Amino acid sequence: MAQDSGTRTLISPAQLRRGRGRVVYWTLLTVVVLVFTLAFLGPLYWMVTGALKSGQEIAQTPPTLFPNDPQPQNYVDAWNNLDLAKLLFNTFYYAAGALLFQLVLDTAAAYSLSKLRPIFGNAILGLMLATLMIPAMVLIVPQYVTVIDLPILHINLLDSPFAIWLPLVANAFNIFLLKRFFDSIPEDLMAAAVMDGATPLRTLWSIILPMSRPILGVVSIFAVTAVWKDFLWPKLVMPSPETRTVSVGIYAFSAGTPMNIVVAASVIAAIPTVVIFLIFQRNIMSGLTTGSIKG
Amino acid sequence: MAITTAPGTTRPGRPARPYAERPRRATGLGRKVRDNLTGHAFLIGAVLCFVVFSWYPMIRGIVMSFQRTRRGETTWVGWDNYLRILDDPSFWPAWKNTLYFTVLALVLGYAVPFFVAILLNEFRHAKGYLRILVYLPVMLPPASALFLFKYYAYDPSEAGLFNAILKALHLPTSEWMQSPEMTMPAMVIASTWMNMGSAVLIYLAALQNIPGELYEAAELDGAGIWRRIVNVTIPQTRLILLLLAMLQIVATMQLFIEPLILANGAGAEDSATSVAYLIYQHGFFQNDLNGAAALGVIMLVVLAGFSAVYARLTSKQD
Numbered sequence: 001m002a003q004d005s006g007t008r009t010l011i012s013p014a015q016l017r018r019g020r021g022r023v024v025y026w027t028l029l030t031v032v033v034l035v036f037t038l039a040f041l042g043p044l045y046w047m048v049t050g051a052l053k054s055g056q057e058i059a060q061t062p063p064t065l066f067p068n069d070p071q072p073q074n075y076v077d078a079w080n081n082l083d084l085a086k087l088l089f090n091t092f093y094y095a096a097g098a099l100l101f102q103l104v105l106d107t108a109a110a111y112s113l114s115k116l117r118p119i120f121g122n123a124i125l126g127l128m129l130a131t132l133m134i135p136a137m138v139l140i141v142p143q144y145v146t147v148i149d150l151p152i153l154h155i156n157l158l159d160s161p162f163a164i165w166l167p168l169v170a171n172a173f174n175i176f177l178l179k180r181f182f183d184s185i186p187e188d189l190m191a192a193a194v195m196d197g198a199t200p201l202r203t204l205w206s207i208i209l210p211m212s213r214p215i216l217g218v219v220s221i222f223a224v225t226a227v228w229k230d231f232l233w234p235k236l237v238m239p240s241p242e243t244r245t246v247s248v249g250i251y252a253f254s255a256g257t258p259m260n261i262v263v264a265a266s267v268i269a270a271i272p273t274v275v276i277f278l279i280f281q282r283n284i285m286s287g288l289t290t291g292s293i294k295g
Numbered sequence: 296m297a298i299t300t301a302p303g304t305t306r307p308g309r310p311a312r313p314y315a316e317r318p319r320r321a322t323g324l325g326r327k328v329r330d331n332l333t334g335h336a337f338l339i340g341a342v343l344c345f346v347v348f349s350w351y352p353m354i355r356g357i358v359m360s361f362q363r364t365r366r367g368e369t370t371w372v373g374w375d376n377y378l379r380i381l382d383d384p385s386f387w388p389a390w391k392n393t394l395y396f397t398v399l400a401l402v403l404g405y406a407v408p409f410f411v412a413i414l415l416n417e418f419r420h421a422k423g424y425l426r427i428l429v430y431l432p433v434m435l436p437p438a439s440a441l442f443l444f445k446y447y448a449y450d451p452s453e454a455g456l457f458n459a460i461l462k463a464l465h466l467p468t469s470e471w472m473q474s475p476e477m478t479m480p481a482m483v484i485a486s487t488w489m490n491m492g493s494a495v496l497i498y499l500a501a502l503q504n505i506p507g508e509l510y511e512a513a514e515l516d517g518a519g520i521w522r523r524i525v526n527v528t529i530p531q532t533r534l535i536l537l538l539l540a541m542l543q544i545v546a547t548m549q550l551f552i553e554p555l556i557l558a559n560g561a562g563a564e565d566s567a568t569s570v571a572y573l574i575y576q577h578g579f580f581q582n583d584l585n586g587a588a589a590l591g592v593i594m595l596v597v598l599a600g601f602s603a604v605y606a607r608l609t610s611k612q613d
Contacts, residue, residue: 008507009416010523012514016419025417032414033421040428043488046456047443061453062462109341118334124342131349135598137549137571138591141578142352142359151351169344200333229436231552236579247438251556259446266439277434281427285496 051075051264058260071260078264081257086242087249088272094234094245095227097165102223103216105169110178111204115190125179128172136233143167144236163237164227174219181215182208217283221276228273360589376589380577388565389573395479396569397547404487404494405543409536411491412498413528426499430492437489441556444485445472449557472558475566482553482567490546494539501535502528541605545598551575570594 015021050058052070078084113121147157147167157163185208193203209216227245234245244252246269254262277284363372380386415425432440448456449471458468471481509527518526529536551571554560558567560576570590578587 008510009502009505010413010510010520010528011417012511013419016417028414029418029420032418033425036425036428039488040431043440043443043448043456044431046447050447058447059452059454062459063454063456105340105344108337112334112337116330116334116337118331118338121334121338124338127350128341128345131345131353133545133602134349134353135545135549135594137551137574138595138598139349139352139356140574141584141587141591142356143348144578145359145584146347146352146355151347166344167348169341170349175341200337204337225434231436231438232575247436250442251438254442254556259442262442263446266436266442270435270439273434273436274431277431278427281430285426285430 047263048267051078051260051267053260055258055260074260074264075268078261078268081261082249082253082265084246084249084265084268087244087246088269090238090243091228091245091247092272094161094164095224097161098168098227099220099223101165101169102171102174103220106171106174106219107178107209107216108204110175110182111200111208113175114179114182115203115208116200125175128170128175130172131170132172140232140236143233147237158237159240159243161243164234167233168223168226174222177219178212178215181212185211214283214286217280218286221280221284225273225276356588356591359585360592363585372585376585377593379583380586380590380593383573383577385561385565385568385573385576389568389570392479392566392568393548393550393570396483396550397544399479399483400486400547401540401543403483404491404547405540407487408491408494409498412495412502413524415495416499416502426496429495432489433492435489437552438556440489441485441552444481445557448485449481472567473563475562475564478558478562478566482550482557485557486547486550486553494543497535497539498532501532505531537605537609541602544601548594548598 011021016025049067049070051074052067052072053064054069054071057064057068112118113125147163149156157166189207190203193207198206229247230245231247231251235248235251238244238248241249241252250262250265250269253265360376361371361373362369363375411429415422415429418425450456450458451470451473453459453462453468455471457471461468469477471477505528509531510523513523513527549571550569554562554567554569554572555575560572561568571594574587574590574594577583577590
């Protein structure tokens with residue numbers, strides 16, 4: 001892993017520190033910081049303040065930078081008219097369940113594939129990884145048909161949270177990430193546990209899991225945000241107004257609701273993921289990139 | 296590229312014995328069977344989920360595409376579903392739009408993050424801040440972000456954010472989603488804004504693994520910045536570039552929520568209909584799950600074709 005300071009990149013550090021290079025560097029940095037702030041925070045600012053404007057003000061030309069007469073009532077209306085408390089609770093409930101199911105079942109599977117290595121384990125892993133090549137849209141119809149009439153059991157899972165929780169367990173990427181991490185845990189540690197007569201479950205619980213906190217954190221964050229961001233699948237399997245997720249609920253209301261209220265609701269719906277991101281941004285960044293998760 | 300590793304991975308010394316071959320007090324067939332059963336007991340939950348929600352639907356989708364279910368009765372109909380889908384007047388526009396989106400997204404959503412990553416990698420200040428900014432939109436629920444674009448940015452009058460900016464710069468304004476020509480570029484802009492963060496971070500990680508000596512050597516040979524990018528940066532990150540290109544093609548072929556929210560589905564003159572939206576239309580509005588399954592299989596075949604070309608291209612260069 002390259003360190004941030006003193007590593008040679010495209011342009012030599014010496015060139016950046018001297019004369020003209022220095023001027024160019026600082027100009028470019030300032031420009032980029034400004035442009036990025038405008039491009040990525042700007043729309044969010046526009047969203048939060050735009051939802052505070054009145055209907056007339058939003059249609060005004062040119063648009064105003066600050067709301068002339070802020071209407072916090074828009075947010076209150078969004079909260080009440082769309083029953084956001086219920087929608088947010090639903091989404092939270094689905095996210096929490098998805099997290100629990102994925103942590104338990106995917107961790108157990110990855111542990112088995114990495115350390116217990118039962119017969120046909122590699123074939124199973126291969127079949128799991130093969131699903132990464134299949135686009136979700138191709139499976140959406142047969143998955144839907146399966147969920148409304150589960151094979152053998154003949155249960156209809158529509159409007160049941162299991163319709164969101166169980167398909168998410170079939171996440172080859174999670175199992176792959178976890179297995180990679182478990183593979184890198186030294187075998188000596190496991191051998192010592194076996195000497196002490198620990199069962200496989202005990203080894204997983206007392207040795208593997210405590211060492212795997214970073215990767216479990218990454219998988220957890222991805223599990224929660226995936227549910228929060230998902231749209232089509234919850235729209236299909238949670239058709240009743242009482243069971244909708246927040247994104248689907250806002251979409252369902254968008255046709256007959258003033259646009260300021262829709263955007264106000266969108267802002268509220270985005271707050272949880274943004275807060276999760278700001279709290280865990282370090283874990284998320286390192287989970288996405290390289291082996292910088294250590295200790 | 297290692298994604299994550301546990302502490303103390305690279306400990307030298309004797310090679311550790313795999314845990315699966317741990318010493319056992321009792322040997323023999325019974326013990327072996329029991330160990331395998333334990334292993335599978337840990338696997339069973341996840342495997343069942345894969346069977347029911349992934350492997351079985353894959354096969355079922357193909358089977359369904361040759362069947363027709365009417366009033367609870369399922370019959371084999373050969374290629375009928377495929378012919379009906381091909382006859383849909385939106386079939387070719389949907390493919391044209393989807394491929395157009397894929398190409399535009401490759402130009403914008405693929406090249407831009409790479410150059411952004413190269414730029415960010417040169418900075419020694421404000422790195423954390425810039426990274427957070429780029430990744431922030433990825434965390435927004437897509438529906439939320441798209442309503443922002445739909446109502447505030449792509450407003451066809453001059454009250455919209457983009458038109459106000461264009462007007463201030465004395466550039467011609469646009470009707471955005473109401474003009475068939477701008478529909479796709481507008482969707483690509485929104486989609487790139489929402490998704491480029493993850494690509495930037497992955498490229499950044501790859502850039503940090505390029506040995507600095509390569510740049511030094513190139514500079515000694517008199518290579519300018521552009522030549523260094525072409526001759527060092529791109530070859531050194533080739534695998535990641537190719538991998539992300541493939542992933543992006545797969546992702547953009549599934550274009551769905553952008554047309555649904557920004558263009559209310561089809562858009563002006565079918566300019567927004569995507570293949571994924573057509574699957575949704577057939578499956579859940581026209582009561583034609585079998586036709587939707589057939590279109591899904593067509594999509595799978597097209598993507599498999601892309602993958603084959605991709606595999607051919609990547610293996611030839613080695």
